[in-house]
Amino acid sequence: MKTTISQVSEHVNQEVTIGSWLANKRSSGKIAFLQLRDGTGFIQGVVVKAEVDEETFQLAKNMTQETSLYITGTVVEDTRSPFGYELQVKQLEVIHESSDYPITPKEHGTEFLMDHRHLWLRSKKQHAIMKIRNDIIRATYEYFNQNGYVKIDPPILTGASAEGTTELFHTKYFDEEAYLSQSGQLYMEAAAMAFGKVFSFGPTFRAEKSKTRRHLIEFWMIEPEMAFMDHEDSLIVQEEYVSYIAQSVLKNCRLELDVLERDVSKLENIQAPFPRITYDDAIKLLKEKGYDDIEWGEDFGAPHETAIAESFDKPVFITEYPANIKAFYMKPHPERPEVVLCADLIAPEGYGEIIGGSQRIDDLHLMEQRYKEHHLTGDAYEWYLELRKYGSVPHSGFGLGLERTVAWMSGVEHVRETIPFPRLLNRLYP
Template sequence: MKTTIKQIGQHENESVTLGAWLANKRSSGKIAFLQLRDGTGFIQGVLVKAEVGEEKFKQAKELSQESSLYVTGTVKKDDRAPSGYELAVTDIDIIHEASEYPITPKEHGTEFLMDHRHLWLRSKKQHAIMRIRNEIIRATYEYFNHEGFVKVDPPILTASSAEGTTELFHTKYFDEDAYLSQSGQLYMEAAAMALGKVFSFGPTFRAEKSKTRRHLIEFWMIEPEMAFMDHEESLEVQENYVTSIVQSVLTNCKEELAVLERDTAVLEKIQAPFPRISYDDAITFLQNEGYEITWGEDFGAPHETAIAEAYDKPVFITNYPKDIKAFYMKPHPERDDVVLCADLIAPEGYGEIIGGSQRIDDEALLQQRYDEHSLSADAYQWYMDLRKYGSVPHSGFGLGLERTVAWISGTEHVRETIPFPRLLNRLYP
């Protein structure tokens, strides 16, 4: 019977066949131990020479790392094994004997591993990170579908910037200028006016020459947008969503978290509601902690980390100054110098994982913002139309998938949280 490592617990004491790759091996006299992987997990296969015969035993001992094979054996419960089972091998059938594998079970430099990213993905830790990423994506769809959101796909090629910045990748669209999208948000606002509550999940691009552990050139974002919803209601959606994905990973990725040696006690504390601190109070807190920062400046990584360390849950920093935020954010009703927005800062120094706001719904005020930011009326006319034809209060946010994966999995650098990272000076493989 063919099965997978993930399903092997359903076949205790039965004979099964796995299609697998040899991740590693060792032998001790008349016993060989094969570390096998099949994409769903890892398991140890044990060959006893007396049971499989001289020829099969010799084949197993001579197999090279990452060779592919069919392995047949009896599933045995073993509480010492990460999966809880091992395979008492009765037969092997070699599919392909691999050439000398470049990534051996030893330390390799980051640049070497990144050059071999297409192979590095096979390692146990990278496998665990990708499985956690997949679970976050699965849980995202589950949460928003359950809450009545409609999935909408915004374009990747756009005629203008979502935030009026210059950090865009330019390309030619026949005889016009076009750019790779840095956010689907504006299009999601249009979708929300049609469908009420919507979300997108797709790639975004920032031509930002940053080399920090938190930045990628190409990354994926989840961007919900909600009609008839104010800022405070949006914050509740955000904290419930984050709570949901963390709890899903804790429930469904126990083995992966163990492989990564993630301290799950800190994740178990992640339950809504999350604490909130205003930008004003955050500035005061940082100044009292000895940071040289004045009101009106944006926060850098050290500032976000210092604020996060004061809490054991993600923390919302609310009501940033208008001048350092995007043109579309709605002003605070009691102050014209700050806007109704929030950044959600993850614990343990992982930085901002969500940025969100209530959007301007007044046509005259949005026109004023166009003028202040020197935005092209022609390029943004369709966005203004949303305020002319049935405008309503609406809010939304964007969650960066890779930073969220890094935080939940306990991975230091976001380059390991996406299958093939695009970094400054790295477009290969």
Template sequence: MKTTIAKIGQYEGQEVTIGAWLAGKRSSGKIAFLQLRDGTGFIQGVVVKAEAGEEQFQQAKNLTQESSLYVTGTVKADERSPSGYELVVSHIDLLHAATDYPITPKEHGTEFLMDHRHLWLRSKRQHAVMKIRNEIIRATYQFFNENGFVKVDPPILTGSAPEGTSELFATKYFDEDAYLSQSGQLYMEAAAMALGRVFSFGPTFRAEKSKTRRHLIEFWMIEPEMAFVEFEENLEIQEQYVAYIVKAVLDACQLELNVLGRDTSKLEQITAPFPRIHYDQAITFLQEKGFDDITWGDDFGAPHETAIAEHYDKPVFITHYPTSLKPFYMQPDPERDDVVLCADLIAPEGYGEIIGGSQRIDDADLLKQRIKEHQLSEDAYKWYMELRHYGSVPHSGFGLGLERTVAWLAGVEHVRETIPFPRLLNRLYP
């Protein structure tokens, strides 16, 4: 019976065959222990000389790291195994003998591992991170499908920028200028006017020359937009969504979380509702904490966000930022035009902002004014303005950065480990 490591528990006591790679090995006298992986998981194969025979035993001892093979053996329950099972090997069919595999059990520097990212992904730790990433994506689709959202795919090539603050990657689109998308939001607003509640999941690009552990040049965003949804309801949907994906990871990825040494007790506290702090209160809080350099109107950096987050056990919304700090499309607070109806969701444990969201301006005159104030091209945004001319409604949305969310849930220090092939300031290889 051919199967996978993930399904091997269904065949306890039976003989099965798996296609696998040799992640590592050790031998003790007349027994060889093979660490096998097949993409679905890891398992130990035990080769007993007296049972498998001299030829198979010697072949097992001579196997090299990352050689590919078919392994046949009997599935045996083993409480010491992370998977709960091991394979008592009776036959090995070598497919390809790997030589001089560069990533050995010794310590390697980060740059070396990044240069060999195509191989580093095979390690148990990186495998665990990718499985957690996959579960977040799976749960994202499930949450939005269950809540009446329609998946819409905005363009990656655009003729304008939704947020004028970040550097853009420019390219030629035949005889005109184009840019790699830094957000699908504006297009998602158009989709929401057609389909009510929509979400996108796709790559975004920011040409920011940042080297922090929270930044990537290319990353993936989940961006919902909702017609007839105002500020408060927008926050409620965000916290329900985040609580949903946290629970999904806890339910489906215990093995991976254990591999990473993640303290899951902190994740088990993540239930809606989340605490909120007004920007005004945040400024006062930071000043009382000794951040003497921060004044009203300043944006928050990583140390400020971390100080605020450490005050709470759950993600915290920082709401009502000054209008001057935020993009042109955000709805002003009806009681104060110096702040907007927006919120950043800050993850606990120093992982920073994972969501930015707001109610969007629905008044055509105000939006036109904002476009002029930000010195944006009225021609480029003509289609966006038309959304306010033909049945404008209150609407809201947000964007969740997938890699920062993976880093937080997996307990990984740097976002470069949370995407298969990271694009960093000085890295475009492999």
């Protein structure tokens, strides 16, 4: 009976055949232990010399790393294994013999591993990170589908910046100028006016010359947008959504979290509601912690975000940032027009901002004023202004960066390990 490693629990004490690769092995004179993977998981195959023919045992002893094979044996429970099962091998059939596999069990440098990313993905740790990423994606669709959101796909090629910044990848669109999208938000606002509650999930691009552990050139964003919702409504959605995906990872990825040696108590604590602190109070907190260089009106860097997060045991919202350091579309606070109705959600443990969100300007005249202040003209932005002309309503939205969220929930240090093929400042290969 053919099966997969992830399904062996359904075949205890039965003989099965699994298509797999040899991840590693060790052997003695009378027994060989084969560490096998098939994409769904990892399992140990035990080949006992006395229980197989000589050809099979010699094949097991001499098989090279990453050789592909069909392996047949009996599934047995094994309490010593983190997986809980192992395979008592009866037969081996080599599909393709691998030779000189470059990633050996010894330590390798990061650049070497990144150059071999197409192979590094096969390792147990990288496999665990990608499985956690996959569960976060699955839980994302589940959460928004269960709560009445419609998935809308904004364009990747756009005629203008979403936030008025210059960190864009420029390209030619036949005879016109075009850019790779840095956010689908403006288009999601249009979709919200048609469908009420929407979300997108897709790639975004930032031409930001940064080498920090939190930055990628190409990354994925989940961007919900909601009509008839104010800033407070949006914050509730954000904390419920983040709590939902965290609890999903805890439920579905225990084996992967164990592989990564993640402290699951940190994830168990991610449950709504989350604490909130205003930008004003965040400045005061930083001053108290000795950050005398930060002044009101300046944006927070990674050390500032980490210092703020250390004061809380859950993700924390920083709200009401100064208008002059935020995007043109954010709605001013009704009692303090110098700040806007926005929030960044800062993850604990030094992982920084994972969500940026705000209530959007819904007043036509104020948006026209913002257009003048930011020199936004032409067809590229006219359609966005029209959303305020024809049935404008209060609306809010946010964007969650997938890779930072995966890094935080996995407990890995650098976002380059949280995307299958990372694009970094000096890396476009493989």
